Amino acid sequence: MQQRDVIIIGGGPAGRVIVHALHTQNSGLSVTLIKDEEINVNRCAIPYGIPQDKPIEKFQIPNQLVTNFGAELIVDQAVKIDTQRKQVHTKNEKYGYNHLVLATGSRPLVPPIPGVELAGVTPVRSLKDLDALRRFAAKGQKTVIVGGGYIGVEVAVVLRQMGLEVVVVEMLPQILMATTEPEFITDIEKTLTDKGVHFLGNQKVAEFQNRNGDGVGVGLAGGDILTADFAVLSVGVVPNIELAAEAGIQTSALGVVTDPYMRTSAEGVYAAGDCAEKKSYITRKPTRGEFGTNAVFMSKVVAQNILGHRKTFPGVINANATMVYDWSLGSAGLTEKMALDAGLDVVTGHSEVLDKYPMMGGVAPIRTKLVFERDTQRLIGGSVMRKGHSTAQNIDFISFAIQMQTTLEDLLNYQYATHPELAAKPSDNTYVFAAQDARGKL
Ligand SMILES: Cc1cc2nc3c(=O)[nH]c(=O)nc-3n(C[C@H](O)[C@H](O)[C@H](O)COP(=O)(O)OP(=O)(O)OC[C@H]3O[C@@H](n4cnc5c(N)ncnc54)[C@H](O)[C@@H]3O)c2cc1C
Numbered sequence: 001m002q003q004r005d006v007i008i009i010g011g012g013p014a015g016r017v018i019v020h021a022l023h024t025q026n027s028g029l030s031v032t033l034i035k036d037e038e039i040n041v042n043r044c045a046i047p048y049g050i051p052q053d054k055p056i057e058k059f060q061i062p063n064q065l066v067t068n069f070g071a072e073l074i075v076d077q078a079v080k081i082d083t084q085r086k087q088v089h090t091k092n093e094k095y096g097y098n099h100l101v102l103a104t105g106s107r108p109l110v111p112p113i114p115g116v117e118l119a120g121v122t123p124v125r126s127l128k129d130l131d132a133l134r135r136f137a138a139k140g141q142k143t144v145i146v147g148g149g150y151i152g153v154e155v156a157v158v159l160r161q162m163g164l165e166v167v168v169v170e171m172l173p174q175i176l177m178a179t180t181e182p183e184f185i186t187d188i189e190k191t192l193t194d195k196g197v198h199f200l201g202n203q204k205v206a207e208f209q210n211r212n213g214d215g216v217g218v219g220l221a222g223g224d225i226l227t228a229d230f231a232v233l234s235v236g237v238v239p240n241i242e243l244a245a246e247a248g249i250q251t252s253a254l255g256v257v258t259d260p261y262m263r264t265s266a267e268g269v270y271a272a273g274d275c276a277e278k279k280s281y282i283t284r285k286p287t288r289g290e291f292g293t294n295a296v297f298m299s300k301v302v303a304q305n306i307l308g309h310r311k312t313f314p315g316v317i318n319a320n321a322t323m324v325y326d327w328s329l330g331s332a333g334l335t336e337k338m339a340l341d342a343g344l345d346v347v348t349g350h351s352e353v354l355d356k357y358p359m360m361g362g363v364a365p366i367r368t369k370l371v372f373e374r375d376t377q378r379l380i381g382g383s384v385m386r387k388g389h390s391t392a393q394n395i396d397f398i399s400f401a402i403q404m405q406t407t408l409e410d411l412l413n414y415q416y417a418t419h420p421e422l423a424a425k426p427s428d429n430t431y432v433f434a435a436q437d438a439r440g441k442l
Pocket of ligand 1: 009010011012013014015034035036037040043044045046047076077078079103104105106107124125151240243272273274275290291292293294295321
């Protein structure tokens, strides 16, 4: 048996960030990262890797991001953790640890629909999936995408841009409902429709049919059958918690349970990233939050605690952004619905402000919705949708404002920059106007 100071299971962003943090801080610890994917893909970039104009290698994460940062890399599968003896068993070896990090991520949710295992049905997660998508898209003319979350929509747009006929089937009435304010969704759906992406809401897939070498049939619960060359399954993810659960480590449906130091219920064992249960920064209650950024934030805290710095993680704000044709949109914190579902009394503010001075070319509106807790007037959420690719900066601002406990009054007094080509005119600001709108409703 080999003995290590730190063993990390999982080679996604959560695992890699810990390797990097321990290395840059000259920890001097012996670190081994065990991962079962020979080569990891950059998951966020998968939709944009489907066209074959770029080589698939560009979308791979080099293993040197582990080995160049002082860690040993083992490509193997961890099959058992013995928390008493502080050992990890892989298929081929046994390792002793002082600190163990569970960074096992999540996997696509595969509902028990008959035919879901057919070769013509692919999830969107791994390098293998990207390879399948590239092959299908290069040959196919028609696809059905099951699931209208941001991943399904990103894939739909790319496939449509490649000239395929695309149908998105969603169980809920609208797409993007997990992260987006309904006021914005309508415009996104209209854009998709205008571009020829067909959307079927309130529809459940009941089966996938093999069409004997002629693609797949996607059977809807109502009886209709959509024919396609291939189908894409993108209906969510489930955290990989089985290894932890079998070792007696506390888990929930949302992941491996941790304390604010990211420690699990087993001594010396941490969890971070998609496999770890997240708590909302705002409500402090368990929440979803499978984002690459959350994996990074949690892992930095794990690394600090391994180094003995006693750092806590304050919870996830779930800042996110996506793009749909020439729109970009995103949110941070709670949407109005999430806040109401959490039992919070809220006031919201809307604004629509031009992104440049009105006389400049290519002027377009920035639309913002802010959510404030009514009694404290604390900002607890915000969404932005605008033309062009700049929304992530708006979302980052809102996320930081939430993190800094910004109030409605703070936003009314917010000091910002202007320039005819780069920002709204001096009197106008998208956050200030949304805050003014909210104040008017108090
Ligand atoms: C198509 C797509 C687009 C996305 N876009 C965005 C985006 O734009 N922005 C964003 O913030 N997030 C995005 N995400 C989410 C982001 O990719 C994940 O949140 C992130 O990958 C989580 O990192 P992780 O390290 O926790 O888990 P993972 O990336 O899942 O890595 C975990 C690794 O552990 C391995 N593993 C599991 N069990 C074992 C075991 N027993 N032994 C050995 N190895 C094991 C897995 O095989 C995997 O390689 C996207 C995801 C997808 C699929």
